Amino acid sequence: MGAPPEPRWGGELRFCVRADPKTLDPLETTDQPGQTVRYLTGGVLLRLNRATQALEPELAESWHSEMAGRAIGFRIRKGVRFSDGSAFTAADVAYSLKTLFDPASHFPIADSFRRGPGAIVVEQRGPDEVRVVFPQAAAGVERLFDEVVIVSRLWPAARRGAIGMPVLGPYAVAEYHAGSYIRLARNPNYWQTGASGRRLPYIDTLRLLIQQNRALELLRFTKGDIDMVDTLDPEDYARLARGGPWRVDDLGPGLGAEQLWFNQATAAPIPDFKKGWFRSREFRTGLSAALNRADISRVAFSGRAIPAPGAISPANRFWFDARVPTPAYAPQQALATLAQAGFRLTGGTLRDSRGKAVELSIITNSGNRLRERTAALIQEDLAKIGIRVTVVTLDFPSLIERITRTFDYDTCLLGFSSVDLDPTGQMNLWLSSANAHAWNPEQKTPATGWEAEIDRLMELQATESVLVKRKAAFDQVQEIAAREGPMLFLVYRNALCAVSSELRNVQPSVVGPTLIWNIERLYFAPARHLEAKR
Amino acid sequence: MTLVRRLAAILLASFYMVSLFAGWLAPFDYAHQSRDCIAAPPSARHLLGTDELGRDSFSRLIYATRVSLLLAPAAALLATTLAACIGGVAGFRGGIFETIAMKATDLTLSLPWLFLLLIARAWMPLSMPPWQTLLITFLLLGSFGWAGAARVVCAAAGSLRASDMLLYARAYGCSQGRVFAAHLLPTLRPILLAQFLILIPIFILSEGNLGVLGLGVGEPMPSWGNLLRELVDLPAVAERPWMLAPLVVFALVTGCFYLLTSPGDYA
Numbered sequence: 001m002g003a004p005p006e007p008r009w010g011g012e013l014r015f016c017v018r019a020d021p022k023t024l025d026p027l028e029t030t031d032q033p034g035q036t037v038r039y040l041t042g043g044v045l046l047r048l049n050r051a052t053q054a055l056e057p058e059l060a061e062s063w064h065s066e067m068a069g070r071a072i073g074f075r076i077r078k079g080v081r082f083s084d085g086s087a088f089t090a091a092d093v094a095y096s097l098k099t100l101f102d103p104a105s106h107f108p109i110a111d112s113f114r115r116g117p118g119a120i121v122v123e124q125r126g127p128d129e130v131r132v133v134f135p136q137a138a139a140g141v142e143r144l145f146d147e148v149v150i151v152s153r154l155w156p157a158a159r160r161g162a163i164g165m166p167v168l169g170p171y172a173v174a175e176y177h178a179g180s181y182i183r184l185a186r187n188p189n190y191w192q193t194g195a196s197g198r199r200l201p202y203i204d205t206l207r208l209l210i211q212q213n214r215a216l217e218l219l220r221f222t223k224g225d226i227d228m229v230d231t232l233d234p235e236d237y238a239r240l241a242r243g244g245p246w247r248v249d250d251l252g253p254g255l256g257a258e259q260l261w262f263n264q265a266t267a268a269p270i271p272d273f274k275k276g277w278f279r280s281r282e283f284r285t286g287l288s289a290a291l292n293r294a295d296i297s298r299v300a301f302s303g304r305a306i307p308a309p310g311a312i313s314p315a316n317r318f319w320f321d322a323r324v325p326t327p328a329y330a331p332q333q334a335l336a337t338l339a340q341a342g343f344r345l346t347g348g349t350l351r352d353s354r355g356k357a358v359e360l361s362i363i364t365n366s367g368n369r370l371r372e373r374t375a376a377l378i379q380e381d382l383a384k385i386g387i388r389v390t391v392v393t394l395d396f397p398s399l400i401e402r403i404t405r406t407f408d409y410d411t412c413l414l415g416f417s418s419v420d421l422d423p424t425g426q427m428n429l430w431l432s433s434a435n436a437h438a439w440n441p442e443q444k445t446p447a448t449g450w451e452a453e454i455d456r457l458m459e460l461q462a463t464e465s466v467l468v469k470r471k472a473a474f475d476q477v478q479e480i481a482a483r484e485g486p487m488l489f490l491v492y493r494n495a496l497c498a499v500s501s502e503l504r505n506v507q508p509s510v511v512g513p514t515l516i517w518n519i520e521r522l523y524f525a526p527a528r529h530l531e532a533k534r
Numbered sequence: 535m536t537l538v539r540r541l542a543a544i545l546l547a548s549f550y551m552v553s554l555f556a557g558w559l560a561p562f563d564y565a566h567q568s569r570d571c572i573a574a575p576p577s578a579r580h581l582l583g584t585d586e587l588g589r590d591s592f593s594r595l596i597y598a599t600r601v602s603l604l605l606a607p608a609a610a611l612l613a614t615t616l617a618a619c620i621g622g623v624a625g626f627r628g629g630i631f632e633t634i635a636m637k638a639t640d641l642t643l644s645l646p647w648l649f650l651l652l653i654a655r656a657w658m659p660l661s662m663p664p665w666q667t668l669l670i671t672f673l674l675l676g677s678f679g680w681a682g683a684a685r686v687v688c689a690a691a692g693s694l695r696a697s698d699m700l701l702y703a704r705a706y707g708c709s710q711g712r713v714f715a716a717h718l719l720p721t722l723r724p725i726l727l728a729q730f731l732i733l734i735p736i737f738i739l740s741e742g743n744l745g746v747l748g749l750g751v752g753e754p755m756p757s758w759g760n761l762l763r764e765l766v767d768l769p770a771v772a773e774r775p776w777m778l779a780p781l782v783v784f785a786l787v788t789g790c791f792y793l794l795t796s797p798g799d800y801a
Contacts, residue, residue, distance in 0.1 A: 215768075235767075235769070235770065236769075239769055239773075295569050298569075299567075299569050299572055299586070299587060299588065300586075300587075359661055360661065361660035361661040363660060369586075369767075372753070373586060373587060375753065376567075376587055376753045376754055377567070377569075377587065379753060379754065380565065380567050380754075390660065390661050390662065390663065390664070390752060391752055391753040391754075392660050392752060393752075394655070395652070398652060398655070398656070408660070409660060410660065410661065
């Protein structure tokens, strides 16, 4: 047995992004294409290993918590150079972080770091140490450094994101043709090395083709024009699984959940009796028991989803609360629960205590076949307990207008995709004062006792430095949500992807970027036709 | 009437009969979901198989035929009538009438309909039953679909304005209204029929596309529009070619309308 062969160097990897990035400035970008470019080009202090879901040192050799969780100290890696050959130092880290946390700058990523009133202070302590001090204890904030790109202090701020900007990531932007493609070339000074000591990455160039149409993306993949598709519908997955020069992966449940919530907004222009229904725990949990989640998984998602007990999927290994039970499909139990709140099934129609027939509408975004199917299944499930449901599909801007501004809807079916494993990233959803508190946003004071308790627990987990205590607090949040049912979690959709069989060392992950998170270690198989093709 | 036209008439009448008696003929309710039998191929139980929710495709096609075969021609008739009145009068009278009518036509054609339809959807209550949404949708299509046809009718009426036929009618003492109704409109009938025929498939497809705005026919009610919309999933169609049945029926009905009202009858 000899040593394993050295991975092949060279080649061009091609894949699609959905749109042009709004900006290539790594501090400014918020859209998905921009974040992809940022991931591929930017060097960060800490990197989340998408396979183990653990933080690992990157440009920081090590890090530690100080001042009872109020500060994080980083020891900077030595001997690293930017893509233009200039040296990387603690001064670059301090410059990048000070720029990011400057209150006058309003960078979107910086908002995620804010904890209470007061400024975030960045201190350079010697040639290879930097400390970040927060106004109050900031639990789980380390993982946010996975998104903070370190830029060169010597590069003009006005030209940040321009082609030629020195970078610390494995690639640098070489070409950008709006509406067509972005070409990234290897960073010749990238700090990581392969087994032979040669500088990674293995693949020379990446071509990100701008392709909005998913069907065309799939067609290009089957023709061999691109090497990977990171998100597949169950039907497309089934078609590709029949065979071809590729491999398909079902990674199991992804991080996001499909959910249905009831409009409890005080300002909602819906009849008071409907508000009364939606504020009744028995009504919400009764309806939850009437939904056949197993059928939604099997029929709407072709079996590529699993019933969801709560907001956090089992894919989020640490924060998932296994004690939260998945509601069983039990129409009779649903009617019994509804009866506790005065609802009665008479003549095939469910009526409230005043005799009003229970009728409601579900809004969802148009063009999403899986969600439209889910809505149709819910419609029939609820018809079985005498509830007439109207399904209305709306274009996305109209839907957002209704759920965030006019509040003119009964219930909404949507999926929330969670990109952050830590619950602090969900503060905007759970806090009653938050604008993304879907069922009743921006409350001045919590409308219910259980929402006040969720607020308290979320604040606690965000400031508590002991991880076990944080987990206990967030478990309680999940259990309260399951008991009260403000949002009915339906299914966790499986993460499905496809990769060319020529590409090696791909380790798909439910945490994005799904297929390219270890880009520097991907390489092509030494296929005979490869050189001709590329 | 030729044999082909007779056959077309029989076929069209059959489609109408089927649609009128859909409740008796359909083996399943259009909303019934057989969840253990999804995307099934044709069989004795499900003649055209089932869709992704296990609903019987044959039953849904019959009910869809009722919806579209009754409402799309009704909307086309409304639009053609409006086009005949507006375009016909404009062409017949000429001058300021024609200028105003054509400006109104241009304005109608240039309006951003997508946004107007979004506003219409915003005004309509969300819990409106599907059949009400359906009626409103076709009413909107009929009310605002006249403009293109009106231009054609106006041009045709304008060319007849100074014709000998109308000159003789005026010379015999016919009123303007009688000249318009008894002499001009019958002469325009082939053009109006052509416009009517053009509008039927346009309205059927428009209804399907309006589904993305929350208008059109909502779940679970079927229409040709939303059945045809499913055909955009080309790989699925390749795997299950019986999904093309609505397209075949749609083509047959449109062909029958064409054969029955082709200009040869009025030559």
